[in-house]
Amino acid sequence: MAGTGKAHLRDSPAPILRVENLVIEYSSGRSDPVQAVSNISLELHDGETLAIIGESGCGKSTLGKGILKLVDVTSGSVVFNGVDINTLDKEALRQVRPNFQMIFQDSISSLDPHLTVGRIVRQPLDIWNRGEESERDAKVDELLVSVGLEPKRVKNRKPHEFSGGQCQRISIARALTLEPKVLICDEPVSSLDVSIQAQILNILQEMKVRYGLSLIFISHDLAVVRAISTRILVMYLGKVCEIADPDTLCDSPRHHYTHALVSSVPVPDPTVHRHSAILQGEPPSPTNPPSGCRFRTRCAAATELCATEEPQLRETTPGNYVACHHPRD
Amino acid sequence: MSDLLKITDLAVDFDTTYGKLHAVRGVSIDIAEGESVGIVGESGSGKTVFSRATMGLLRGSSVHRTGQILFEGTEISSLDSKQIREYWGTKIAMIFQDPMTALNPVRRIGAQMSESLIKRLGMSKSEAKDRAIELLTLVKLPEPELALEKYAHQLSGGMRQRVMIAMAIACNPKMLFADEPTTALDVTVQAQVLELLADLRKELGMAMVIITHDLGVVAGYTDRIAVMYGGEIVELASTTDLFTDTKMPYTEALIKSIPRVDRKRGSELSSIEGMPPDPTSNRASCGFADRCPYAVQKCRDEHPQLVDAGNGHSYRCFFPIGGK
Numbered sequence: 001m002a003g004t005g006k007a008h009l010r011d012s013p014a015p016i017l018r019v020e021n022l023v024i025e026y027s028s029g030r031s032d033p034v035q036a037v038s039n040i041s042l043e044l045h046d047g048e049t050l051a052i053i054g055e056s057g058c059g060k061s062t063l064g065k066g067i068l069k070l071v072d073v074t075s076g077s078v079v080f081n082g083v084d085i086n087t088l089d090k091e092a093l094r095q096v097r098p099n100f101q102m103i104f105q106d107s108i109s110s111l112d113p114h115l116t117v118g119r120i121v122r123q124p125l126d127i128w129n130r131g132e133e134s135e136r137d138a139k140v141d142e143l144l145v146s147v148g149l150e151p152k153r154v155k156n157r158k159p160h161e162f163s164g165g166q167c168q169r170i171s172i173a174r175a176l177t178l179e180p181k182v183l184i185c186d187e188p189v190s191s192l193d194v195s196i197q198a199q200i201l202n203i204l205q206e207m208k209v210r211y212g213l214s215l216i217f218i219s220h221d222l223a224v225v226r227a228i229s230t231r232i233l234v235m236y237l238g239k240v241c242e243i244a245d246p247d248t249l250c251d252s253p254r255h256h257y258t259h260a261l262v263s264s265v266p267v268p269d270p271t272v273h274r275h276s277a278i279l280q281g282e283p284p285s286p287t288n289p290p291s292g293c294r295f296r297t298r299c300a301a302a303t304e305l306c307a308t309e310e311p312q313l314r315e316t317t318p319g320n321y322v323a324c325h326h327p328r329d
Numbered sequence: 330m331s332d333l334l335k336i337t338d339l340a341v342d343f344d345t346t347y348g349k350l351h352a353v354r355g356v357s358i359d360i361a362e363g364e365s366v367g368i369v370g371e372s373g374s375g376k377t378v379f380s381r382a383t384m385g386l387l388r389g390s391s392v393h394r395t396g397q398i399l400f401e402g403t404e405i406s407s408l409d410s411k412q413i414r415e416y417w418g419t420k421i422a423m424i425f426q427d428p429m430t431a432l433n434p435v436r437r438i439g440a441q442m443s444e445s446l447i448k449r450l451g452m453s454k455s456e457a458k459d460r461a462i463e464l465l466t467l468v469k470l471p472e473p474e475l476a477l478e479k480y481a482h483q484l485s486g487g488m489r490q491r492v493m494i495a496m497a498i499a500c501n502p503k504m505l506f507a508d509e510p511t512t513a514l515d516v517t518v519q520a521q522v523l524e525l526l527a528d529l530r531k532e533l534g535m536a537m538v539i540i541t542h543d544l545g546v547v548a549g550y551t552d553r554i555a556v557m558y559g560g561e562i563v564e565l566a567s568t569t570d571l572f573t574d575t576k577m578p579y580t581e582a583l584i585k586s587i588p589r590v591d592r593k594r595g596s597e598l599s600s601i602e603g604m605p606p607d608p609t610s611n612r613a614s615c616g617f618a619d620r621c622p623y624a625v626q627k628c629r630d631e632h633p634q635l636v637d638a639g640n641g642h643s644y645r646c647f648f649p650i651g652g653k
Contacts, residue, residue, distance in 0.1 A: 227598055267545055
């Protein structure tokens with residue numbers, strides 16, 4: 001879209017999480033504030049994996065953090081189970097927080113280096129004072145086993161003794177300790193080797209089913225996202241371009257930016273010759289975004305209209321939405 | 330085409346507190362003029378140490394290197410520090426994964442670029458500036474004159490990598506080593522940089538070695554691919570053969586574990602369970618035996634040798650896929 005709109009929001013069945021008109025600004029000292037997330041609306045349904053995809057600087061991580069209220073939200077609402085969490089006071093927010101957890105790209109630095117793995121995974125239970133001592137220990141063991149680690153061997157070791165893939169398993173176990181409803185994964189596999197990446201993705205899928213999670217999966221890798229998500233939302237410079245199911249989005253993208261993204265993904269097969277629509281240049285600065293459609297400066301199909309009017313999200317085929325004045329066929 | 334680089338039985342060991350770490354174990358490969366070769370492997374497979382050894386960058390008392398590295402017939406370890414400076418840039422050049430740390434953060438791009446042009450090629454200041462602009466134009470950096478006045482932090486990752494490429498090709502090297510050149514870049518910028526490298530290779534007639542963990546990156550841009558695992562080459566083949574006539578179970582597993590954007594989603598991604606082998610061990614078995622679905626007792630007892638299947642295709646397995 002680099003456009004706006006809420007045409008894609010449905011009310012039934014009631015979503016587990018509903019984000020409406022979310023705006024997140026960062027002040028940048030001298031100049032005007034930068035809108036990292038500019039009027040984004042989305043819904044997460046029960047049991048869904050919603051992928052948020054885009055290039056560096058498109059605001060995807062800020063959006064994830066905004067949903068968890070880890071950064072200050074400028075305007076808009078984040079409604080979880082009928083309650084707008086932006087309106088909650090500190091204590092009420094704290095009570096809601098266990099329902100949301102996050103795992104990060106750099107798993108090693110997101111684990112406290114001074115604590116043993118057992119302590120790291122157990123700490124949320126201690127803080128919330130849940131269960132008896134022995135129940136807590138049993139819960140830690142259960143979680144470690146479910147992410148493919150052997151409790152006896154790992155519990156008394158510290159994060160630096162583990163590889164990146166193992167640390168990501170520990171992060172997942174820790175995130176699930178309080179049995180959250182929503183797990184936000186911010187590039188969880190992008191610093192891992194491909195063979196390990198598949199292991200972690202499979203664990204996430206398993207955990208999702210076992211613990212009844214809904215996932216928001218933030219990534220720049222369309223191939224990964226296609227393999228695991230139920231819907232994909234494409235972001236560009238703080239706006240939504242397209243929302244669709246993975247097969248539709250990857251096989252017949254309607255937005256020109258999505259098309260460019262899909263064509264740029266390398267395919268590990270020399271016999272496949274893909275029509276490569278290589279995007280020229282780089283995204284413009286978010287401090288001074290283009291008028292109208294934010295993608296128009298790099299779009300081959302841009303017209304006068306794109307400069308003057310911001311495209312709104314509209315439905316193309318049932319459940320699939322695009323924000324473009326001149327969508328591809 | 331004649332062989333530009335001839336590597337025979339290269340091994341690199343490092344002294345560590347845990348004993349000798351065998352980073353590269355007997356790698357042999359020849360690379361011809363103008364050829365494009367991909368070296369693929371996971372973290373710790375030895376691909377980066379291999380490339381640094383070839384560049385002559387591994388020096389010091391804790392490094393033990395054996396085997397031969399002949400570039401145009403000259404063993405590079407015989408070069409003294411003055412000669413190796415001649416070798417770098419004109420014979421062989423390298424670009425790195427992280428262009429931010431490879432560039433000097435406190436000097437302007439123009440100053441960094443002209444330094445080598447003045448010192449190496451004896452250009453005057455103004456000649457060097459013109460040449461720098463020419464090089465930046467060649468790598469399709471927008472507004473090259475303005476870029477000369479900037480610092481590295483003022484450029485995006487993709488632009489920095491273009492500057493690195495411009496500096497690498499400044500002295501017309503015969504071979505360019507690109508160590509994970511696009512790993513830190515966005516996928517759209519990655520496509521731009523890979524296209525640029527392919528164009529430059531044709532234009533300048535360079536040989537190119539792309540070192541990466543991503544088989545997808547090299548599939549479209551190389552003539553041959555060497556797959557490394559645990560410090561060894563486990564399969565070497567033309568790019569087409571590697572994908573269509575895979576012999577080595579590790580290569581097969583690697584290809585299968587990559588999610589593909591052009592395929593409908595299946596039930597589960599196939600992952601390679603377990604971990605790569607310990608780099609400090611003296612291996613008596615196949616390095617992949619513990620993770621290989623086809624492994625039998627022989628694989629655990631004996632270390633397989635590289636088998637030549639003809640047509641430039643070799644593999645390191647007792648029981649190759651599709652038979653011998």
